[in-house]
Amino acid sequence: MPAGQSTRASNLNIERLKAQFGEMCRIREFERAAITASTEKLVLGAIHPSIGQEAVAVGVCGNLKRDDIILSTHRGHGHTMAKGADALAMMRELFGRAGGTSGGKGGSMHIADFSVGMLGANGVVAANINIAAGAAHAIKLKGEDKVVVCFFGDGAINRGPFLEGLNWAGVFKLPIVFVCEDNGFAATTRTHAMTAGGGPAARAESIGIKAEIVDGNDVVAVDEIARSLIEEARRGTPRFLLANTYRLTGHTSADPAPYRAEEEVQERWLNDPIETVRNALVRAGVAPDELDAMHRAAEAEMTQAYETAKATEWPETALAFADVQDIGDPREEAF
Amino acid sequence: MARVSYIEAGRQAVAEEMRRDPLVWAVGEDLGRGGVFGQYTGLADEFGSDRISDAPISESCILGAAVGAAMTGTRPIVEMRFSDFALCAVDELVNQAAKARYMFGGQTRVPIVVREPIGMWRSSAAQHSQSLEAWYAHIPGLVVAVPSTPADAKGLLKAAIRCDDPVVFMEHKNLWPLEGEVPDGDVVVDFGKARTVREGRDVTIVSWSAAVHTAEEAAKTLSGEGVEADVIDLRTLWPWDKAAVLKSVETTGRLLVVQESVSVAGFGAEVAATVAEALHGVLKAPVRRLGAPRIPISYAPPLEDEVRVTADAVAAAARDLVTRINR
Ligand SMILES: Cc1ncc(C[n+]2csc(CCOP(=O)(O)OP(=O)(O)O)c2C)c(N)n1
Numbered sequence: 001m002p003a004g005q006s007t008r009a010s011n012l013n014i015e016r017l018k019a020q021f022g023e024m025c026r027i028r029e030f031e032r033a034a035i036t037a038s039t040e041k042l043v044l045g046a047i048h049p050s051i052g053q054e055a056v057a058v059g060v061c062g063n064l065k066r067d068d069i070i071l072s073t074h075r076g077h078g079h080t081m082a083k084g085a086d087a088l089a090m091m092r093e094l095f096g097r098a099g100g101t102s103g104g105k106g107g108s109m110h111i112a113d114f115s116v117g118m119l120g121a122n123g124v125v126a127a128n129i130n131i132a133a134g135a136a137h138a139i140k141l142k143g144e145d146k147v148v149v150c151f152f153g154d155g156a157i158n159r160g161p162f163l164e165g166l167n168w169a170g171v172f173k174l175p176i177v178f179v180c181e182d183n184g185f186a187a188t189t190r191t192h193a194m195t196a197g198g199g200p201a202a203r204a205e206s207i208g209i210k211a212e213i214v215d216g217n218d219v220v221a222v223d224e225i226a227r228s229l230i231e232e233a234r235r236g237t238p239r240f241l242l243a244n245t246y247r248l249t250g251h252t253s254a255d256p257a258p259y260r261a262e263e264e265v266q267e268r269w270l271n272d273p274i275e276t277v278r279n280a281l282v283r284a285g286v287a288p289d290e291l292d293a294m295h296r297a298a299e300a301e302m303t304q305a306y307e308t309a310k311a312t313e314w315p316e317t318a319l320a321f322a323d324v325q326d327i328g329d330p331r332e333e334a335f
Numbered sequence: 336m337a338r339v340s341y342i343e344a345g346r347q348a349v350a351e352e353m354r355r356d357p358l359v360w361a362v363g364e365d366l367g368r369g370g371v372f373g374q375y376t377g378l379a380d381e382f383g384s385d386r387i388s389d390a391p392i393s394e395s396c397i398l399g400a401a402v403g404a405a406m407t408g409t410r411p412i413v414e415m416r417f418s419d420f421a422l423c424a425v426d427e428l429v430n431q432a433a434k435a436r437y438m439f440g441g442q443t444r445v446p447i448v449v450r451e452p453i454g455m456w457r458s459s460a461a462q463h464s465q466s467l468e469a470w471y472a473h474i475p476g477l478v479v480a481v482p483s484t485p486a487d488a489k490g491l492l493k494a495a496i497r498c499d500d501p502v503v504f505m506e507h508k509n510l511w512p513l514e515g516e517v518p519d520g521d522v523v524v525d526f527g528k529a530r531t532v533r534e535g536r537d538v539t540i541v542s543w544s545a546a547v548h549t550a551e552e553a554a555k556t557l558s559g560e561g562v563e564a565d566v567i568d569l570r571t572l573w574p575w576d577k578a579a580v581l582k583s584v585e586t587t588g589r590l591l592v593v594q595e596s597v598s599v600a601g602f603g604a605e606v607a608a609t610v611a612e613a614l615h616g617v618l619k620a621p622v623r624r625l626g627a628p629r630i631p632i633s634y635a636p637p638l639e640d641e642v643r644v645t646a647d648a649v650a651a652a653a654r655d656l657v658t659r660i661n662r
Contacts, residue, residue: 069407102440114442119406124430130399131406131431138404141360141385164396171391323441325476325500327526328574 012220012284020062020219021277021291024054025298027078028274030087032299033306034077034094034108038253042310043094047108050078052217052248055273056181057082059222060149060241063230069117069135069148071128074109075181076121079151085113091305097312104315105323125186126156129165129178136174140236147234148176155186157200166207169238177226177233178204178240181216183247188259204240216243217273220280246271336518342374342511344485348492349375349412351521353382356410359496360386363397363414363450371416372452372511398424398449402431405445410496418451418505419462432501433476448495448502453481454545454595456508458639461631466544466596471503472572472605478502478526479572483547485515487570490524497523507545527574535563538589538653541580541606543569546595546644553593553649562657572602577609584610588619589656593649598626620656625649 031051037043050057057078061070064083072079081087085101093100094108101113112120119135122128132150139146156162157180169176180200185191197203201211214225222243229239246268250257257265278291324330339347353359360382361375367389369376379387390397394415401411415421421428432445453466471479480495480502482488488506495502532551535558542550547568554564565583569575584590590610592603603624611622627642 071403100440102438102442105440106438110438112439112442114439119403119443120435120439122431124426127399127426127431130396130427131403133396134400134403134405134411135407136403137400138407138409141404141409142358161395161399164391164393165399167391168393168396168400323437325436325478326498327478327500330475 012280014281014284014286016223017220017277017281018286018294020058020223021274021281022294022298023058023082024219024274024277025295026087026301027054027057027081029298029302030081030090030305031077033091033302035249035253037095037306037310043108044096045107045109046252046254047094048075048252049249050075052268052272053181053183053245054078055219055222055277056179056216056243056245059219060179060226062223063227064117064147064149067117068146069119070151071119071132071135071148072121072151073125073128073153073156074121074123075153076111076151077108080111080113080118080121083113083118084116085118087301088305088308089113091302091309092312095309095312096314097309098315099312103319105319126152126159126161128152129156129161130168132176133165133168133174136169136176137172139175140172145234146175147230148174149179149230150176151179151181153186154180154182154184154191154195154200156180157203158195162203163207166204166209166238166240170208173236174238175233175236176238177229178209178238180240180242181245182242183245185247185251187251188255188257199242201240201242209238209240211240211242213242213244216245217271217276219273219277245273248272336516338514339485339517340511341485341488341506341513341515342372344489344517345374345492345506346376346378348489348496350378350381352493352496353378353386358408359410359412360388361412361414362388362390362401364390364392364416366390366414370414372508375414394420394423395427398427399431401447402427402435402445405447406435406443410446411448412496413447413449415449415451417463418453418467419465421449421451428477428501428503429474433474436500437476444499445501446499448492448504450504450506452508453505454507454509455632455639455643458634458636460634464632466594468505468544468572469596469600469602472602476501477573480504480526480570481544481572482506482570483510483544483568485513486517487524487530489517490522491526491570493521493523494526498526505544509545524570526571527576528570529576529579530568530570531579532566532568533564535565535587537563537587537657538591539565539567539580539583539587540591540593540649540653541567541569542593543572544595546593549644549646550593550649552646553653556646556650557653560654562654564653575606580606580610581613584614585617588617590618590622591649591653591656592622592624593644594624594626595644596626597629598624599629601626620659623652623656625652
């Protein structure tokens with residue numbers, strides 16, 4: 001499908017869509033800068049870009065309040081930024097520098113900002129699902145008006161916590177929306193080749209959690225469906241969203257992804273969610289110049305974040321010993 | 336002081352802490368009916384099913400959900416039924432609970448208590464008898480408590496519930512019926528403070544959990560022979576009371592560590608190595624460990640007994656240490 005055809009032209013809330021476009025551009029440019037930094041060995045650990053998946057992060061998180069909660073995966077930059085985390089602090093975290101969201105202790109794979117309700121990206125596939133269920137459980141116990149969104153990839157549905165966490169949410173009627181991003185791959189393997197049965201939505205339904213399927217490259221569609229699922233979840237009905245999308249880069253920034261044909265990727269770029277939303281806005285009468293300016297502003301912001309992060313000092317080494325646990329002094333046990 | 340059982344002591348600790356703090360709750364399989372060993376008996380009546388919460392047979396989710404619920408401001412007590420089943424939730428404990436505070440740069444804490452009953456208990460065979468405390472002592476971020484008496488079961492469990500870091504709380508199944516004096520009032524036992532079981536000048540015996548009672552029995556026998564053992568109950572393996580052990584061995588010059596668990600790579604090795612490093616010049620005999628052979632635990636009693644560290648074996652080892660130098 002050529003870019004721009006999937007977002008319905010009528011009834012568009014132009015201001016909201018522009019904001020979504022801007023946010024998607026920010027995520028894209030953040031990750032572009034991060035990939036550059038990774039190539040330059042300024043970002044040291046693996047990074048997993050979400051280029052091509054920005055519409056899911058923005059469409060879902062746009063319906064959350066600041067104290068609502070999200071949890072994410074190794075591919076969590078987009079979700080974290082869409083939830084409102086500071087891009088510079090995130091960039092510093094990727095660079096392992098002082099002032100990073102986790103003080104440089106987590107890096108890309110554990111990006112987290114508790115101040116905006118982002119309880120962490122997780123390096124263990126599917127592990128966030130149970131933790132998310134627990135966060136929703138606590139909300140219910142405390143009688144709070146909050147909701148949890150748990151993002152995970154299509155690969156996560158083949159691990160036990162998928163079954164366990166969804167069952168838990170169903171049993172306890174928790175305020176949670178599970179968002180499965182099917183980007184086609186689990187690392188270098190096509191997930192469908194490794195998944196028996198009807199896939200993520202069918203599995204959710206089998207546990208009694210009603211599932212919706214959405215074009216994850218269409219931010220308007222994601223926004224709409226996420227809004228209604230989040231509302232239902234707030235009332236204590238856990239819901240499931242399968243967002244079909246595509247990972248436009250390799251699994252990590254260092255992965256050239258030779259396991260897929262060049263033509264496949266080129267064709268998928270024609271369905272770039274950012275281009276799609278841009279075309280929709282232009283069709284709705286927004287001046288292309290205005291949109292280009294927004295995109296350039298995002299680029300400038302992230303270039304600045306890159307430069308600032310690069311110039312930021314490392315964390316003090318004494319901090320290696322901080323936040324292990326209250327009890328005992330790890331220094332005494334060393335060496 | 337009242338005489339209560341180990342099981343009742345733990346039950347009291349949970350009840351008192353839940354009364355004190357409305358954010359404390361317990362979750363696990365069959366809790367509503369009192370837990371497999373009855374350690375939650377009656378608590379659902381007092382606190383309701385939201386706070387004494389029955390869970391699906393889903394160890395990974397019980398522990399994972401507790402982590403999420405702890406990161407968002409509650410204080411879950413996680414019931415793992417048997418420590419063996421907690422192995423289904425090792426990722427949640429080791430990769431998540433123990434790491435979250437550190438890897439998120441102090442943005443969060445995980446105040447959970449993971450109750451993992453350990454030890455041999457009535458022909459329970461290989462999958463219901465393990466003592467894996469050393470595994471957890473190895474993991475930065477975790478506290479490991481191994482109470483041997485009703486008083487400690489209560490005082491340490493209270494400390495565990497109040498602790499802001501994840502605590503692996505290992506009760507010994509054989510000790511459930513054990514009765515003992517439990518102090519009245521809100522008595523909390525600090526982590527990392529060993530208990531002197533009895534004092535002696537000839538040999539230091541370090542132990543924890545049920546093996547403490549084996550050591551104590553051996554010490555009584557030895558005393559009848561004129562050998563006085565200093566018996567130390569570590570109570571917690573992380574933190575552990577290095578100072579108390581070193582102080583004792585400085586006096587006795589001899590160390591014997593007694594554990595129910597497999598000796599190889601067990602916590603006894605840590606104690607032995609620490610003493611050997613710090614007190615090489617003081618030792619009158621090589622340090623010695625007694626633990627189980629590296630075999631799974633059998634069902635048939637005579638085979639089960641093959642891995643058991645008995646009071647006779649402890650006494651013999653201690654005797655050997657003492658006579659060695661006197662030779
Ligand atoms: C339990 C576990 N097994 C394996 C890995 C290695 N690994 C990291 S990402 C990944 C693929 C995950 O695929 P998916 O869940 O679809 O997410 P995506 O990467 O597509 O966003 C794998 C296998 C891991 N991190 N955790």
